[in-house]
Amino acid sequence: MVRGASAGAGRSASSSSTLSRMSEGGPSDPLARLGERLSRARPEQGRKPSVGGEEPPSSSIGFGFRIGIELLASLLVGLALGWLIDRWLGTRPWGLIVFFFIGAAAGMLNAFRAAQGLGRSGRPQ
Amino acid sequence: MAGPKSPLEQFTIERLIPLHLGSVDVSYTNSALLMTVAVVLITLLLVGATRRASLVPGRLQSVAELSYEFIAGMVQENIGHEGIEFFPLVFSIFMFVLFGNMLGLIPFGYTFTSQIIVTFALSIFVFALVTLVAFIRHGIHFFSFFFPPGAPVFMAPILVPIEIVSYLSRPVSLSIRLFANMMAGHTMMAVFAGFTITLGVFGFFPIGVNVALYGLEVIVTALQAYVFTILTCLYLRDAIHLH
Numbered sequence: 001m002v003r004g005a006s007a008g009a010g011r012s013a014s015s016s017s018t019l020s021r022m023s024e025g026g027p028s029d030p031l032a033r034l035g036e037r038l039s040r041a042r043p044e045q046g047r048k049p050s051v052g053g054e055e056p057p058s059s060s061i062g063f064g065f066r067i068g069i070e071l072l073a074s075l076l077v078g079l080a081l082g083w084l085i086d087r088w089l090g091t092r093p094w095g096l097i098v099f100f101f102i103g104a105a106a107g108m109l110n111a112f113r114a115a116q117g118l119g120r121s122g123r124p125q
Numbered sequence: 126m127a128g129p130k131s132p133l134e135q136f137t138i139e140r141l142i143p144l145h146l147g148s149v150d151v152s153y154t155n156s157a158l159l160m161t162v163a164v165v166l167i168t169l170l171l172v173g174a175t176r177r178a179s180l181v182p183g184r185l186q187s188v189a190e191l192s193y194e195f196i197a198g199m200v201q202e203n204i205g206h207e208g209i210e211f212f213p214l215v216f217s218i219f220m221f222v223l224f225g226n227m228l229g230l231i232p233f234g235y236t237f238t239s240q241i242i243v244t245f246a247l248s249i250f251v252f253a254l255v256t257l258v259a260f261i262r263h264g265i266h267f268f269s270f271f272f273p274p275g276a277p278v279f280m281a282p283i284l285v286p287i288e289i290v291s292y293l294s295r296p297v298s299l300s301i302r303l304f305a306n307m308m309a310g311h312t313m314m315a316v317f318a319g320f321t322i323t324l325g326v327f328g329f330f331p332i333g334v335n336v337a338l339y340g341l342e343v344i345v346t347a348l349q350a351y352v353f354t355i356l357t358c359l360y361l362r363d364a365i366h367l368h
Binding site: 066110 | 180286287288290291293294297298301302305306348
C-alpha cells in the first residue's frame with residue numbers, strides 16, 4: 001500500500017517536472033539546471049560563517065576528563081624530557097626538577113586553552 | 126585481577142598467526158585482524174555506495190555522502206580553503222578511528238583503539254605530518270610558533286620551553302584521550318557484566334545499567350572519533366596559518 005502510494009507520488013512528480021520543463025526556458029535538461037544552481041550555491045556555502053553545529057555535544061564529565069588529560073600529558077612529556085636531558089648531559093636531578101615545573105606550567109597552559117573551547121585550540125587569537 | 130575473568134581480560138592481545146621478522150615479533154594478532162576488518166568494511170562501504178551512485182541516494186549511498194559532507198565541512202571550517210588537500214587524510218583517520226571504536230562494541234569483537242600503542246602511532250603520525258607541513262610552509266619561521274607574539278623578550282627563557290613542552294604534549298594527549306575513553310568504557314561494561322553473575326537474582330539491575338552504558342558507549346565512540354579528527358584539523362590549521 002505504501003509502495004503504491006510512493007509510486008503514485010513519483011509519477012506525479014515526474015509529470016510536474018515535464019510540465020515545468022515545457023514552461024521554463026534555459027537548459028532543457030533539469031539535471032543540467034540543477035548542476036548549474038548547485039555550482040552557483042557551492043562557493044556561497046563555503047563563505048558563510050560557521051553555524052553553531054560544530055561544537056561537540058560534550059558533557060561536563062567529558063570536559064573534565066579532557067582537562068585532566070591535558071594536565072597529565074604535558075606533565076608526562078615534561079618529565080620524560082627532563083629525564084632524557086639528565087641522561088644526555090649527566091645533570092642528574094636538575095633536569096627532571098626543572099622540567100617537572102615546566103611540564104606543569106605547560107599542562108596548565110594547555111588546560112587553559114582547552115577550557116577556552118575545543119573549537120579554538122592552539123593559541124588564543 | 127583476582128578471579129578467572131578479569132574485566133581487563135578483554136584487552137589481551139592474542140597471536141593469531143605467529144610471525145617473526147628477525148628478532149621483531151610481527152605476529153598477526155586479533156588487534157591487527159580487527160584493523161583489517163575495519164579497512165575492508167570502510168572500503169566496501171565507500172566502493173559499494175559509489176558504484177551504483179544514483180541521483181536520489183539509497184541508504185548506503187546516504188551514509189557515504191553524509192560522512193563525506195561531514196568531514197568536508199569540518200575541514201573547510203577548521204583549516205580553511207587550502208585545507209581541502211588534506212581531506213583524504215582527515216577522512217581516512219576519521220573512518221578508521223570510528224570503525225575501530227564501533228567494531229569494539231560488537232560482541233566477541235576487539236577494540237584496537239583501546240591499545241595505547243595504536244592510538245599513539247596514529248597521533249605521532251599526525252604530529253609528524255603537522256610538523257613537516259609547518260616546516261615546508263614556513264621554513265625556519267616555524268620556530269616563531271614557540272614564542273607567543275607580543276610577549277616581552279626577557280620572558281623567552283621561560284616561555285619557550287613551556288611552549289615546546291606544550292607542543293610536544295599534543296600527540297600524548299591526543300592518544301591518551303582516545304585510548305582512555307575506549308578502555309574506560311569497555312572496562313566499566315565488563316565490571317557491570319561481572320556483577321550480573323555475582324548478584325544472582327538481582328542480576329537484572331546490572332544488565333539494565335549495561336544497556337544504558339552500551340548506549341553511552343555508542344555516543345562515546347562517535348564523539349571520540351570526532352574529537353580525534355577535529356584536533357587533527359586544528360593542528361593542521363596551526364601548521365598552515367601558524368598564528
